[in-house]
Amino acid sequence: MIVVMQPGATREEIAMVCRRLEELGFKAHPIYGQEKTVIGAIGDKRALSSDALVNLPGVEKIVPILKPYKLVSKELKNTPTIVRIGGVPIGGRSIVVMAGPCAVESEEQLMVTAWAVKEAGAQILRGGAFKPRTSPYSFQGLEEEGLKILARVREETGLPFVTEVLDTRDVPLVAEYADALQIGARNMQNFRLLKEAGATGKPILLKRGLAATIEEWLLAAEYILDTGNPQVILCERGIRTFETATRFTLDLAAIAVVKENSHLPIIVDPSHGTGNWKYVVPLARAAIAAGADGLLVEVHPDPARALCDGPQSLHPETFERLMGEVAAVALAVGRVAAGGSESCWGWKPVGTEAIKRKAQTIKRKA
Amino acid sequence: MIVVMQPGATREEIAMVCRRLEELGFKAHPIYGQEKTVIGAIGDKRALSSDALVNLPGVEKIVPILKPYKLVSKELKNTPTIVRIGGVPIGGRSIVVMAGPCAVESEEQLMVTAWAVKEAGAQILRGGAFKPRTSPYSFQGLEEEGLKILARVREETGLPFVTEVLDTRDVPLVAEYADALQIGARNMQNFRLLKEAGATGKPILLKRGLAATIEEWLLAAEYILDTGNPQVILCERGIRTFETATRFTLDLAAIAVVKENSHLPIIVDPSHGTGNWKYVVPLARAAIAAGADGLLVEVHPDPARALCDGPQSLHPETFERLMGEVAAVALAVGRVAAGGSESCWGWKPVGTEAIKRKAQTIKRKA
Amino acid sequence: MIVVMQPGATREEIAMVCRRLEELGFKAHPIYGQEKTVIGAIGDKRALSSDALVNLPGVEKIVPILKPYKLVSKELKNTPTIVRIGGVPIGGRSIVVMAGPCAVESEEQLMVTAWAVKEAGAQILRGGAFKPRTSPYSFQGLEEEGLKILARVREETGLPFVTEVLDTRDVPLVAEYADALQIGARNMQNFRLLKEAGATGKPILLKRGLAATIEEWLLAAEYILDTGNPQVILCERGIRTFETATRFTLDLAAIAVVKENSHLPIIVDPSHGTGNWKYVVPLARAAIAAGADGLLVEVHPDPARALCDGPQSLHPETFERLMGEVAAVALAVGRVAAGGSESCWGWKPVGTEAIKRKAQTIKRKA
Amino acid sequence: MIVVMQPGATREEIAMVCRRLEELGFKAHPIYGQEKTVIGAIGDKRALSSDALVNLPGVEKIVPILKPYKLVSKELKNTPTIVRIGGVPIGGRSIVVMAGPCAVESEEQLMVTAWAVKEAGAQILRGGAFKPRTSPYSFQGLEEEGLKILARVREETGLPFVTEVLDTRDVPLVAEYADALQIGARNMQNFRLLKEAGATGKPILLKRGLAATIEEWLLAAEYILDTGNPQVILCERGIRTFETATRFTLDLAAIAVVKENSHLPIIVDPSHGTGNWKYVVPLARAAIAAGADGLLVEVHPDPARALCDGPQSLHPETFERLMGEVAAVALAVGRVAAGGSESCWGWKPVGTEAIKRKAQTIKRKA
Missing domain, CATH: 3.20.20.70 (Aldolase class I)
Structure with missing residues (x-):
């Protein structure tokens, strides 16, 4: 999951998102860009309703990285099911x-x-x-x-x-x-x-x-x-x-x-x-x-x-x-x-x- | 319901559609246009799956005229339900x-x-x-x-x-x-x-x-x-x-x-x-x-x-x-x-x- | 811009994407997740057709972070235009x-x-x-x-x-x-x-x-x-x-x-x-x-x-x-x-x- | 073209639509149904903006019958163009x-x-x-x-x-x-x-x-x-x-x-x-x-x-x-x-x- 911060997000807002991610069991990796900061969150998104983080101050949007399904996925089983x-x-x-x-x-x-x-x-x-x-x-x-x-x-x-x-x-x-x-x-x-x-x-x-x-x-x-x-x-x-x-x-x-x-x-x-x-x-x-x-x-x-x-x-x-x-x-x-x-x-x-x-x-x- | 016939529909095809409509309890009113014939069917469409008529020879399409719902309709009850x-x-x-x-x-x-x-x-x-x-x-x-x-x-x-x-x-x-x-x-x-x-x-x-x-x-x-x-x-x-x-x-x-x-x-x-x-x-x-x-x-x-x-x-x-x-x-x-x-x-x-x-x-x- | 790598992407593939990003004038920040690696690219996406990177080996998708417009944006001008x-x-x-x-x-x-x-x-x-x-x-x-x-x-x-x-x-x-x-x-x-x-x-x-x-x-x-x-x-x-x-x-x-x-x-x-x-x-x-x-x-x-x-x-x-x-x-x-x-x-x-x-x-x- | 009248359309409204159709060069064929009257209009719809008739009193909708195109149509030319x-x-x-x-x-x-x-x-x-x-x-x-x-x-x-x-x-x-x-x-x-x-x-x-x-x-x-x-x-x-x-x-x-x-x-x-x-x-x-x-x-x-x-x-x-x-x-x-x-x-x-x-x-x- 990637948390994209708003252009004007403050250091405190970024820190608060990182803290919240750690609370939820993620490791937070902020990347400070020229216009926006994004925070990579390492962990298993499927476990929680992480889209609610969009309500934290300074957050612009949440971009999921992992596919939301597992059992039907080719990543789990790579041979065709008959x-x-x-x-x-x-x-x-x-x-x-x-x-x-x-x-x-x-x-x-x-x-x-x-x-x-x-x-x-x-x-x-x-x-x-x-x-x-x-x-x-x-x-x-x-x-x-x-x-x-x-x-x-x-x-x-x-x-x-x-x-x-x-x-x-x-x-x-x-x-x-x-x-x-x-x-x-x-x-x-x-x-x-x-x-x-x-x-x-x-x-x-x-x-x-x-x-x-x-x-x-x-x-x-x-x-x-x-x-x-x-x-x-x-x-x-x-x-x-x-x-x-x-x-x-x-x-x-x-x-x-x-x-x-x-x-x-x-x-x-x-x-x-x-x-x-x-x-x-x-x-x-x-x-x-x-x-x-x-x-x-x-x-x-x-x-x-x-x-x-x-x-x-x-x-x-x-x-x-x-x-x-x-x-x-x-x-x-x-x-x-x-x-x-x-x-x-x-x-x-x-x-x-x-x-x-x-x-x-x-x-x-x- | 209106049955629209194909441009080259024959007299026999038109007659057959009319017969079929009468069988289904409709009155059939053909109108012979310059390019196409249309047949008005008077009766209650809701009673039957009349769209299947489109499979009869010479039929181009079926155009419903009546609304398919009744009880929710303003035509039935013209005052707001509270x-x-x-x-x-x-x-x-x-x-x-x-x-x-x-x-x-x-x-x-x-x-x-x-x-x-x-x-x-x-x-x-x-x-x-x-x-x-x-x-x-x-x-x-x-x-x-x-x-x-x-x-x-x-x-x-x-x-x-x-x-x-x-x-x-x-x-x-x-x-x-x-x-x-x-x-x-x-x-x-x-x-x-x-x-x-x-x-x-x-x-x-x-x-x-x-x-x-x-x-x-x-x-x-x-x-x-x-x-x-x-x-x-x-x-x-x-x-x-x-x-x-x-x-x-x-x-x-x-x-x-x-x-x-x-x-x-x-x-x-x-x-x-x-x-x-x-x-x-x-x-x-x-x-x-x-x-x-x-x-x-x-x-x-x-x-x-x-x-x-x-x-x-x-x-x-x-x-x-x-x-x-x-x-x-x-x-x-x-x-x-x-x-x-x-x-x-x-x-x-x-x-x-x-x-x-x-x-x-x-x-x-x- | 975030480059999301496929689950099985190799070290070489990740390195090649980073090199390519640097060539294009971005700074590359890889984050190694449990299932996938993502690479944050810092720079101005608007300058190039970076979506073509999706063709590099091991790349799953490209996620844009910046808005593609500038002059019409509130980020540039925060008062209503009359x-x-x-x-x-x-x-x-x-x-x-x-x-x-x-x-x-x-x-x-x-x-x-x-x-x-x-x-x-x-x-x-x-x-x-x-x-x-x-x-x-x-x-x-x-x-x-x-x-x-x-x-x-x-x-x-x-x-x-x-x-x-x-x-x-x-x-x-x-x-x-x-x-x-x-x-x-x-x-x-x-x-x-x-x-x-x-x-x-x-x-x-x-x-x-x-x-x-x-x-x-x-x-x-x-x-x-x-x-x-x-x-x-x-x-x-x-x-x-x-x-x-x-x-x-x-x-x-x-x-x-x-x-x-x-x-x-x-x-x-x-x-x-x-x-x-x-x-x-x-x-x-x-x-x-x-x-x-x-x-x-x-x-x-x-x-x-x-x-x-x-x-x-x-x-x-x-x-x-x-x-x-x-x-x-x-x-x-x-x-x-x-x-x-x-x-x-x-x-x-x-x-x-x-x-x-x-x-x-x-x-x-x- | 078929003009569908509203359920309560009066004789005068029906007559007025017929007159208007004749003015526009159509022949009008009303069919009086149990719930609604429909009027078949024979003539070439392509010549005029007949959908405006929907504004006449008592009209519910206009149903076109002819295809709006001619030259590209198979009805005009039945062999494939190469x-x-x-x-x-x-x-x-x-x-x-x-x-x-x-x-x-x-x-x-x-x-x-x-x-x-x-x-x-x-x-x-x-x-x-x-x-x-x-x-x-x-x-x-x-x-x-x-x-x-x-x-x-x-x-x-x-x-x-x-x-x-x-x-x-x-x-x-x-x-x-x-x-x-x-x-x-x-x-x-x-x-x-x-x-x-x-x-x-x-x-x-x-x-x-x-x-x-x-x-x-x-x-x-x-x-x-x-x-x-x-x-x-x-x-x-x-x-x-x-x-x-x-x-x-x-x-x-x-x-x-x-x-x-x-x-x-x-x-x-x-x-x-x-x-x-x-x-x-x-x-x-x-x-x-x-x-x-x-x-x-x-x-x-x-x-x-x-x-x-x-x-x-x-x-x-x-x-x-x-x-x-x-x-x-x-x-x-x-x-x-x-x-x-x-x-x-x-x-x-x-x-x-x-x-x-x-x-x-x-x-x-x-």
Whole structure:
């Protein structure tokens, strides 16, 4: 920490700051400049609320030097963390795609979607049972019934699933069913929820808050690691800016910043990040090219009738195209993705025919 | 709702959108323009996720016409709502100031602060027992012990208090002690917490999320009103922007926008809104001049030793000055504030001497 | 300047940074911390592009300590600068209001507006002859004809005027007519224009860029002062944020930040700052309460037919109300404004009748 | 255009809006809803300042339907525009990389850089002779001497060059030397400069303003096309947001939005877009994956001694790596880039040895 004194700070003021720093357990090193004096404070800033020193007479500002996070930091652990969701490793050489509808609406809707995304190469299913909605008049999710549907679809398709938990009280219930818990953007700084979810020991998918700095996001992950659970996947999903052509502004530089500072894996959600299905495929490619470890993509069998986030949901056929294009980019950056064949350009969309047959079987059963 | 068709949309596409609108219970009114066709849809948009229509062939975009909120709207109730916290009315002619430390640190700290702010004219005490902190290594609050201290200080000073609740599980406990529950900025879209807090019937102080539009904020309030509890006070506390000279950017135009669209009272928190005690007094004056119904201000007897938000906390003497200056501005806009005498310019700071005596009494007792 | 070294920086890397600093004329003071070494560099950072040092091996980041501006700084000149436009002092105890239409459309339009704003208490006329318009298809201004109209209206009403200059080539022409030159928000970092306008010696009204930090704004003013012209008035006019309920977000804390760091006067433009005439009056009051030295307000005799910025233009009667309310707030903060009588509440709108008579006289002449 | 009336708007108010619309040359189609009436206005909004209608009694808001731009629009021209700079086509299948130092500092510095970037595969040289600098105390460029150096380096290396023009007065001079003119982010809405630069008929590289919406950016391009010059290349270079880990937030979704709405080519500047050389390579890959037609990259032979933008400049060896990685991604998205061999993974960095030899030759000459 560096304490910057005001231009006219007196000797007494400087001495008082030094004394106060020593009281707080720091060693104080003043440097007397031509216009200003700065005081280097050696010690561990994390232990105290040292920004309050700015109130001492003659102090202009406090400049922190150490990063405020520890456990998530590459300075502590310099090898990439690999998180496993139902056996699928995230953070290694393979790109992992998690896909599914915004909200679980019915068993049929989810089953059709799950088969479609699986055949296209997705390895993890996503779907909301508890939905945070801006308006109280919007569909709020099927709740426990939604979790049961997710579990049945997992049983049939073999896809592990991630689903959001909104409330500390629901954590045990959701953890009973889900392979991984999602903390949504609006709950990124719901610190109680972070602790409670972390304590389950389940993998946590931590979305970036829509006005959260990368540092705040890593500190939110630090809350989870601090419970003893290192299984955190970060998910960039767009931040709020002045631009209105897209719903949010996807911050792909965040991938590079996270990779420089943390050992945690990071994936990208181009569906929320753009809010418009037309932009999902190019931004998915860009995310992988920038170094993301995976994607979270919204897919709906009939987007025009989706109860939630229809405008940004991909039709299964577009999702297949996404998987093929992502696989090509993955290879170009030295990684592999399940959606494409191993041959460099010979990727061929998997069968929508197969998906339709599957869907008909399900309808017959119902 | 208006459906805007793409320039080359075919007759069939237009007909299909009209059919779909009729299915959803709307009446469709197409208008054929020179370059584009638009379709007016008459009916209640709130009932359905109509934005999914954008996925129909030939549709360019959906333009909502109706406001998405109802209960908080001036269209529903055209007289100002007056909320009472421990008998103090907020939203009427009087400006109400809520003041106190960021966090309850000890009974002495709170008692001294409470007497100081009361003597300066504050009518409601604020203080955090449960603290949402960006870092897991920061002081997290005294929790129930903090609530007990708040209750004892209320008993002695007569000041009702507002305190934050972070977790649905704590709502009954906090509601047992507090006169009003605060929903913090980071929880503005914690919809479960909104519902649970609303259901207590207690007044709710709803802070604006740091990336929340005014419309989203009113929709968050709508969640509370939807529980049958109309006692909501909105609190503007600054939004995230690119400017770093202040911690947040206080959006005072939000007061005018809220007053135009809603019947709910609105107050301003210049402490969080600026993050720097030097800017709190001028922004407090500005908030009242813009039409705010009150203020929420952080005051600490020794800001340089505060465990939380020291840089933005006022020393009690500065707070007295704030109260005097706010009272003068209140009169200028046709309102009254407790801090100033009724004479236009004759305001005189109340006695810091009295506060010091009180503090000594408390120390002796301890 | 502080150079922060990476955690694992070697002795050689530290030594090399110190050598490089000495080469650049700094004295280097390394402080060896537990986790990181920081090197204090004593000297004048402004002289060189020292941020390039971040490329030296082992360097993590550079933290500037000195403010990058000098001439505009309070550290250099601790008394408020008073700028005079046609004899009207800005930056003293009196609040100065500059008002008029967005664009000069005709002599009649400007004459009627000028008389109206003068009778309401405005002391300076504003009006655009050269208009920066987002679309090439919008009205671009009357150019020199507009300047001539402004000059004739000044002659008749006695109001000095400020008008925008867009192009270095127009500076001599505009300076020949105008009492003060406005640099618009979109040109705040048009450094050539700043220099050219500054060199005229005329007072310069420097609007804040819509994505400019306060520091960048003061550096833009520094360009003007660096030409030897100290006559700069800063004008806050709203910044770009995610909020869409207003056209921009008026940053009133900027007033307090500017007053803390600079001796230059600052005024506020609530018309552009909100983009909606309904919000202009409360925000004008708030600006004065926050400490602004004046206002810039758009007024149009028939806003619904304005060729530019109609939605944010005040009708003359609303402007009269603004002047009265501003005068009351000015008194509350220890200042005076021309719009109100000296008695605290006895303000009475000046005669719209008189304005209408004047307008009829003008029509008869035309 | 749609005029939305307030909930309580009277028949007379609706009739008056219709009459006014007819006066303005629109046909008015009112639709009477349950809560609100909306009026569809058929005609060409671009002709008039119709937003002023919001001031008519009973009007709530105006919703534009047509895009405000025409010439840049895909609705007008549905095939991609290919712009040629010194014979190099931009906007076709090939990815074009423009590289060079932020500022031209000396002939040797530029010559070494030019050979280095050429050997790595760059096809166009960039370098600033006129520099827009935030501070008046920073290096402002070599001006005409810089242009001469650029011309000499072009002669020797065969690389055409693009350079920024800051002032309408300099347009003839810069156009005399340069193959393409750059309009910088801070001048994106310097409309006079747009017109003057456009009128030269030279290709224009138009950077996005740091707070400009995509729509405003396309309107700025419209100014240039309106001079009869269709040779515009858009350049995304990051927007201002709250995130401070990077200097700006690179908005890669802008590529997809531009490609959806315009026929103009778009390139990306990952150097300014991140402000940190460590993030340039991954973001360059991402830009190409997202669909960009090229890149603009800052390269300096000794970044730690650069007079401008050192922190974001690549060392030539890192630039070679960038070119190889970009070439692989280009192939993955069905395009080609000059930096890589045609074989999928066999790319090998071109010779830094060759560059060093070249540099020595130049030094010997000097």
